[in-house]
Amino acid sequence: MTKKERFAFVISYFEQHAPNAETELIYDNPYQLLVAVILSAQCTDKRVNLTTPAIFERYPDVEALSHATFEELFPLIRSISYPNNKTKHLIGMAQMVIDDFNGEIPATVPELIKLPGVGRKTANVITSVVHQQPNMAVDTHVFRVSARIGLTTNAKTPLQTELQLLKYIPKEKVYIAHHWLILHGRYICIARNPKCGECGLRPACKYYQQITKAQ
Numbered sequence: 001m002t003k004k005e006r007f008a009f010v011i012s013y014f015e016q017h018a019p020n021a022e023t024e025l026i027y028d029n030p031y032q033l034l035v036a037v038i039l040s041a042q043c044t045d046k047r048v049n050l051t052t053p054a055i056f057e058r059y060p061d062v063e064a065l066s067h068a069t070f071e072e073l074f075p076l077i078r079s080i081s082y083p084n085n086k087t088k089h090l091i092g093m094a095q096m097v098i099d100d101f102n103g104e105i106p107a108t109v110p111e112l113i114k115l116p117g118v119g120r121k122t123a124n125v126i127t128s129v130v131h132q133q134p135n136m137a138v139d140t141h142v143f144r145v146s147a148r149i150g151l152t153t154n155a156k157t158p159l160q161t162e163l164q165l166l167k168y169i170p171k172e173k174v175y176i177a178h179h180w181l182i183l184h185g186r187y188i189c190i191a192r193n194p195k196c197g198e199c200g201l202r203p204a205c206k207y208y209q210q211i212t213k214a215q
């Protein structure tokens, strides 16, 4: 199977089986999504979703969050990984959005990555989820699943994975492909013991072909 054929199989499979894949983070607007994505670094979406309602109640918009103090915000996110840094990042992000972006959450990757706590992955998530821009956010699931299936070859960094995926995924499908790969990694192609027996991607998966050949 050529790489092109592999991509075609995977895309067609997900189009049939997960046509409405979307983020599992709960949010109502770009401000809430940005807060949730910053909190989700090294943390599960489930835990973030348990935490954000209290934050959004206390700080309903970016203006309110820009006035938060560390002492007020920290207790609300104490149960999440890296609460110290994340508290500082959230307040810093809100202050910069107010000071430099007229209170509007930026809509481009170069602008978003200027914000504290926002790297390329977070910026790609925001622009693809909110604006459906063809930006591929590569987290640990996307990185692993892409390599196992054989969508990427010898990718050593998330950026290499991102660029290899963008070469083959049609632009208009990039935003949803990100969710396909994340959710597949979260529930089927899990890190330690991938559930190959339940996986519809077997005919196109390099990893599966290797383990069955070895048996």
Ligand code: SF4
Pocket (backbone or CB within 6 Å): 148, 149, 188, 189, 190, 194, 195, 196, 197, 199, 200, 201, 202, 205, 206, 207, 208
């Ligand atoms: S066949 Fe196995 S390794 Fe390949 S994508 Fe499916 S779960 Fe992952």
